[in-house]
Amino acid sequence: MSGGTFRFDGRPVPFEEGQTIGAALWADGVRSWRTTRLAGRPRGFFCGIGVCFDCLLTVDGRPDERACVTPARAGADVRPGGRGDGWAG
Amino acid sequence: MARSADVVVVGAGPAGIAAAVAAAVAGAEVVLLDDAPRPGGQYWRHGPAGLGPHHHDRRGWRELSTELAEQRAAGRIALLPAHRVWRLEPSPEASGADGTEGTGGATVHAVTDEDPAGPGGGAAGRERPVTLTARAVVVATGAHDRVLPFPGWDLPGVVTPGAVQTLLKEHGVPVGRRVVVAGSGPFLLPVAASLLRTGATVVAVAEAGDGRGWLTGGRAVLARGSRLREAAGYAAVLGRHGVRPRLRTAVVEAHGTDAVEAVTLARLDRSGAVVPGTARRVACDAVAVGWGFTARVELALQAGAVAVPGPDGGPAVAADPWGRTAVPGILVAGELLGIGGAALAVVTGRLAGAAAAAHALGGSRLPVEAEPVERRLIERRRQLIAFAEVLHRAHPVPAGWPAWLRDDTLVCRCEEVPVGRLREAVDLLGATDARTAKLLTRCGMGWCQGRMCGEAVARLAAGPGTTVLGTHGRDAGLAARPVAVPLTLQALADDPTRREVGP
16 A cells, blocks of 8 residues: 545545545545534544544445544545435435 | 464454463464554554654564564464454353353454455455454453543544544644643643644643642552653653643633634632633634543453443453453453553553463463562552552542533534433433433444443433442443444354354
């Protein structure tokens, strides 16, 4: 694995070798990439070690991946949110 | 088919690596699993380039990782990184259900992601089950930050101190440019020092304790000169940057719309209540708040081990000095024995590894306590526990913290349950423990399974002076989890040990 870029919501985000998607997004200035299903509140990084599941997003069509532990991969199609977003509209 | 080993160690942090090495040295064939891509745990978490300037006890890591490499090269330890253990099932004999002392052991159920580039080339992201059987299992799953709710804590930019360290240690990314570090415990100092070294501004370090607890620590503290020197080193870094930790001060609210923009700092009285007139708003773009650590006890509890309150009031697992639980062949090491830090984790890991090998290879034969190596480890363990107890007394969760909450403050982040609904369950519906509160409010029913809110729910439901274990004794702050991590139904269906269970 080496550095490169993945696409987040359609735009390129750079990452360094070994970085997770969450770390690359954070380094790029993105602070949230999910909204809660009831109040629609923004969420991003919280525990940083895969425990809190606040940082869920969709990677290459797979929903509910933890951004903080999922390695960034060149060319990956990353989209905000998972399956549970926006239940309340 | 299920792979078998003499000893399986779950968790490749300081305790797990030490346990694996000790078991291998004693002659056992060992499998060491971890959910991270590289061994080291949270303490020595690192990127592909290895340890960097933000790591501590690099010598300890060099020694332990060298021992691990030697045992792996000799074929005595198989390291399985990126494996998530979701279930630990004791062997039927382990329970001694037929009235005899069982030989013990367990089945360890894990999942790992198929590597599309690897041999076999599965579909990307597809989970593959990995099932292991072992005569002895050492659970060394470590801990995560202990968090408590406060108004605004769900805003992006409010994170745990562990998240700050992970971003720096593994990824070289500072969490923000103007950061507040708060909560309680000596761990706040290295977090602040690391941020300062990256060029970030640390706006404030707020420590809820008053420092007096250390003065009464006596010999237990003086015996840990290395920790005192380490703390002095952080204090020096903070001092050079003009940052003076504020004692008996807490972040009682975070402000912002889409991300944190400021926090309210306030002085606390002896009970942890806010001193009127001391609240002060401070601008920041990130805030890290932590109250020590919560041991990850769920796998041990799944296997039938007994939960006990740890020295910090959080959940721990009952075990003897060798880490042996009440279930034959199920051992625990490190933070599961009571939060005590990396040095204690290595010592308890070595003891548990030796005991696990003895169990696996020689039935119930015990390691010999009279051996000089073991005697030294047990004495060292006693010293480190004494130090940890002083630390926990000096950095308690302030008794008055529930008064910082408002009715609309979320207590459960996943299910978005506000404190008001939890209080209703307690005051009107009679919940007195976390489990009942969970059933009435959905606190702890979301993705994290109560890992974030469990202790807060237990404390709010049970009231002051009670433990996290709840009235059922095994709640352990909502840590009784039949499935430890989410997994796909496909992986479950593919599990080689799957069997139909009749009525």
